[in-house]
Amino acid sequence: MKIINATFFIKEYKRDKFLATVTPLIEATLLEEGCIGYHLYESFEEPNRFIMIENRKNQAAINAHNKNPLLLDLFNKLPTYSSKQPILTISTLEEK
Template sequence: MINLHAEIIANPDKRDALQIALQNLLEPTRQEEGCCQYELYQDTQAPDRFLMQEVWCSQASLDAHQKSPHLEAFRQLITRNNLVKQSTLSYLRFIG
């Protein structure tokens, strides 16, 4: 199992557009083979901050996700529209 935590912070005045773009990733990603969990959260105290909790069954399934058309379209959209101020991807190890 591969556990990931992605933190994405919207640029000023881009929160709504980023939220829609992130929400549009949910269903196609959840339908991918090897996707065990793909959940989106918004920080209630810092609403420009979004968190994505991901669990993948294997490295191969994560690699396939990274090459998926919907993720590539998302990358192009956020770049073209300057939606993201900062993003961090953390690989997590379950310990209890």
């Protein structure tokens, strides 16, 4: 299983636009083949800091997701939404 944590630092005045962009992405992604989980959380300590936690069956599921037009739209808009560079962490959990 692949686990992806993406941390987004969103400008306060772009928050609503970010959420409007990411909400349909989440809904569509949950229906994708190989998606085990796809959840967005906001920090209590730092408003407008969001963490997307993805659980994918394998790398093929990630590769397919990376072609999703809604994800590509988010990537195109993210520089205008962000107050600083997002942080992306990818881990592999070996199943026994």
